[in-house]
Amino acid sequence: MPSSKGYAALDSKAQLAPFDFTRRDPGPSDIAVEILYCGVCHTDLHQARNEWGISRYPMVPGHEIVGRVTFAGSSVKKFKAGEVAAIGVLVDSCRKCAQCASGMEHFCVEGMTETYNSIDRVDSSVTRGGYSNNYVVNERYAHRIPGNLDLPAVAPLLCAGITTYSPLRHWGAGPGKKVGIVGLGGLGHLALKLAHSFGAHTVQFTTSPKKKDDAVRLGADEVAISTDVPAMKAQANSFDMILDTASAPHSLDFYTALLKRDGAMVLVGLPETPPTIGVFNLITRRASIAGSMVGGMPETQEMLDYCGKHNIAADVEVIPIQKINEAFERLLRQDVKYRFVIDMSSLKA
Ligand code: NAP
Numbered sequence: 001m002p003s004s005k006g007y008a009a010l011d012s013k014a015q016l017a018p019f020d021f022t023r024r025d026p027g028p029s030d031i032a033v034e035i036l037y038c039g040v041c042h043t044d045l046h047q048a049r050n051e052w053g054i055s056r057y058p059m060v061p062g063h064e065i066v067g068r069v070t071f072a073g074s075s076v077k078k079f080k081a082g083e084v085a086a087i088g089v090l091v092d093s094c095r096k097c098a099q100c101a102s103g104m105e106h107f108c109v110e111g112m113t114e115t116y117n118s119i120d121r122v123d124s125s126v127t128r129g130g131y132s133n134n135y136v137v138n139e140r141y142a143h144r145i146p147g148n149l150d151l152p153a154v155a156p157l158l159c160a161g162i163t164t165y166s167p168l169r170h171w172g173a174g175p176g177k178k179v180g181i182v183g184l185g186g187l188g189h190l191a192l193k194l195a196h197s198f199g200a201h202t203v204q205f206t207t208s209p210k211k212k213d214d215a216v217r218l219g220a221d222e223v224a225i226s227t228d229v230p231a232m233k234a235q236a237n238s239f240d241m242i243l244d245t246a247s248a249p250h251s252l253d254f255y256t257a258l259l260k261r262d263g264a265m266v267l268v269g270l271p272e273t274p275p276t277i278g279v280f281n282l283i284t285r286r287a288s289i290a291g292s293m294v295g296g297m298p299e300t301q302e303m304l305d306y307c308g309k310h311n312i313a314a315d316v317e318v319i320p321i322q323k324i325n326e327a328f329e330r331l332l333r334q335d336v337k338y339r340f341v342i343d344m345s346s347l348k349a
């Protein structure tokens with residue numbers, strides 16, 4: 001069994017601390033990777049602190065993984081030892097339902113296996129994530145990454161990238177469409193880059209006035225400070241789509257009032273407490289409130305290839321694993337530009 005070193009939360013109140021464990025032996029269709037970089041998603045914080053009430057401990061978070069293949073099983077076709085592979089939120093699924101058959105494995109009717117905090121379909125162990133030195137995964141659930149992008153900046157594409165790419169594509173962000181992004185954090189800054197690259201007119205909503213210049217640099221045509229009531233009212237009835245990436249509870253009513261007739265408010269952020277939703281803004285516009293979760297394997301590869309072609313990757317602050325608890329606190333203070341990525345070589349320090 002591969003022995004692993006990582007950082008884990010032992011309970012919902014604990015700081016993350018060094019933790020040794022084992023992973024399952026790689027089978028013929030599996031690859032093993034030495035993890036090089038792992039992004040820090042706000043989901044890792046929600047999960048480490050059991051904010052959704054579904055956490056299993058000890059928990060090794062991390063689902064934005066870039067690593068070097070150290071072993072490729074005898075049936076593996078996609079990778080050879082020494083190549084770079086990427087692993088996101090989804091590491092297995094039933095592979096036989098209609099969702100899996102159509103490349104929508106994240107909607108698997110039996111439930112997807114997540115990179116951490118899930119039960120492994122192979123050996124029934126609890127999956128442990130990328131804040132660690134290695135990972136074992138079936139090659140079907142690993143991705144190839146474009147060679148032209150910096151490895152640390154690619155890692156966040158595996159969750160923040162696909163979580164924003166998929167709904168922007170589904171709801172048709174593009175030329176002639178006005179798209180709002182709520183929250184300029186890890187997901188938000190990639191949503192902004194992607195929506196801008198798709199040709200949409202983009203408006204960044206932020207609670208942080210100091211992020212205004214960055215929002216413009218990242219692709220915003222306009223920036224609205226969400227506490228500035230006149231600025232928000234000036235945007236009324238004008239959006240085809242608003243993608244909400246905020247990690248903390250907030251009112252949706254400010255935003256639904258900004259939708260056009262038939263506009264969509266698409267939620268990807270997962271605050272600890274669910275939003276309350278006023279109905280009037282919806283019925284008076286025939287507007288929708290929708291949700292979206294990561295993306296399936298083919299669309300994730302499509303997103304990676306698109307990002308390679310258009311030179312899109314995350315703006316990152318690379319940290320050693322020893323700074324992970326500080327990074328979590330900084331996420332809560334909205335002090336991240338715009339994704340922390342752990343350099344996993346620091347585990348050897
Ligand atoms: P993040 O980097 O911490 O960014 C969150 C941003 O939300 C903050 O930077 C802030 O931006 C904004 N925000 C915070 N409090 C707010 C409030 N009260 N009102 C409005 N905006 C607020 O987090 P992330 O990694 O991007 O993740 C964002 C959320 O998406 C998390 O809840 C995460 O669990 C969820 N998520 C969902 C999926 C999915 O599949 N649906 C996948 C990944 C993550 P400003 O400073 O600009 O206001």
